[in-house]
Amino acid sequence: MGDADQQEYGMSKNLYLRNGIFWARFKVGGVEYRESLRTRSEKVAERRLKIRREEVEDKALFKIAGPTSWQSAVVSWNENVSFGSERTFNRYVSSLIQLRAWLDDKNVHEITPEMVRDIIKARRRGGVKNATIRRDMTALSSVLNHCADEGWIGENPIESINLRRVAAEKFVPIVLPTEASIAIMSRRITSRMWDMFEFTRETGLRLEETTTLRHTSIDRAGRTITIKGKGSKVRTLPLTAKAVTIIDRQPRYIGKPLVFWRGEGEPIKDVSTRTTRYMVTAARWAAQRNMEFEPFSHHGMRHLFAVEYLRDRRGSIYDLQGEMGHGSISTTERYLAFLTPEQAKAAKSSVAQKPAREQRFASDDA
Template sequence: MELEDVLEEYRYHCLAKGFTEKTMRNKRQELTQMKTYLMEKRAIRDIESVTVHDMRAYIRQKQIAGLQPQSIVAMIKLISAFFNWCVSEEYLIENPMNKVEKPKVPKKVLKGFTPEDVNKMINSFTYKNYIEARNKALIAMLADCGLRAMEIRGLLSKNVKETTILINGKGNKERTVFISPVLKKILIRYERIKNQFIKEKNINSDRYFLTYLGTELSHVALYNVIKEAGYRADIEGKRISPHTFRHFYAVQTLSEGQMDVYSLSRILGHSDIATTQRYLTSMTDTQLLEKAISSSPLMNYGRGNALM
């Protein structure tokens, strides 16, 4: 079977599975590079001719080009998914990536936001106009609900209820997150200003957060809002991004003992609990100490009983 034909079939398979535009773009880019390498450097035209030696050589040339270990691991995962599909469709007997070694990824502890950082960022915006109110509500929702960038950008007005928000998450999987009273107070004022803004501009959109023109926020626009919040709050030495707010939500929820890791995994929309558990590695010693004390059997027993 020709390599090009199999790749084209796989592309339509992924489209039928409902992968996001970003995921499809990443798959298309990486698999196109792999195809070019196999055809031009290894003279391979048929999928059956691909061996573990070819794939090791491909990974090696990526490393020589300076690709970081974390990116190499992500690339291997993406390519492996393609070859696993080839095995399931009986185009191959075995996945040639099975014996390709993954590079070790250095563990980096993300220096996250503190509650004071987040409070300053939320309060750096006012209610004086629609954009200010929108930015305040957007930052507050990121911090209080742990949403992904794509989830908050695509959030529909009809899905923001009285106490819950219905999220259309990664892989088109729906889940529910909850609105705290503090966030609700901000959203009520935002919605009041938004309704007036929509009326004056004669806007008809189903998105909860809008641009000045009444359209959905772009990826760049969302990042600009967050960067502005970090700038106004004078946050330094930390990554100012949507994921850092998601990280903040996870770490605060775990460190305060408000939720177990299994429940948090569902709230965050993780398909694998191991992804959620990685947030535990970024908790500070102080947070871990406080968590240990609050969950201590003897401390909890001692609250209702005198211990000698």
């Protein structure tokens, strides 16, 4: 590009356009540098040019440290940035650990909007939830803001990304398993896996919480189990008489801790995949007999637990939130849609209906 072109765009002689992207061109110590500034904005390009040229001059002429590494930036951020709470700091650190694979070998000026978008895409492909990705980006942005304050980068690259497009997670519609489908499925699946399904219907446990349940987590005298659930949150749940019966009929594997196991006391894996196969078999069996069958997952039994909990008036919506391990009451409130207005009103009460609760938890001998 000639001087006429530069004059037309009103650009510095050290900037030029290539395919609509601004590039830098300058000499330091007799060496010419040409590199992309990764922006279409002239104002942004000017700032990046200044920073980049100063970096090169510092390194070449004054023999001082060059670009700041990501790892050094995180150390400085940790030492100099004030956080609202220890909880916030721990959440940020957790996110930064997840991002190490992309950033540990980078200098901070190499972290571009394009790189950030690639990280977001990779996290999505890995099955990471949108809410978690947004938390990751918030932590990354905090470090990059510190870098901008220190003058290591011209601007925070995340500011050019619309994180609102990392849409809020949408709840998957709740579909309750029907009793007819449950009856069919119970005859087409292994007894131990079906015990896991029924146990979740009695306790509301997540699949991972069920497959990792240990005998040491069971308090038989108090008839409770203690669970370390999502986010390492610990909660203690009551056991119904039926739940105790299910536990009692599981054979113990000597020297192994799990309640539900396979092989030589090993965890039961690939439950979702195996469940799908059983569902296909059950659906084929029902179709041959002109019977109605609606496939469901293990998680469907957790939904069923929640609705039956409220219908049976075992406790309020707030009690249920605690038993399910929900972080937000709005997640638990979805189950109100399956209740009558009277039942929903009772569920919103903070007082459990003790007669129904006592009947539900009565021993088998009562």
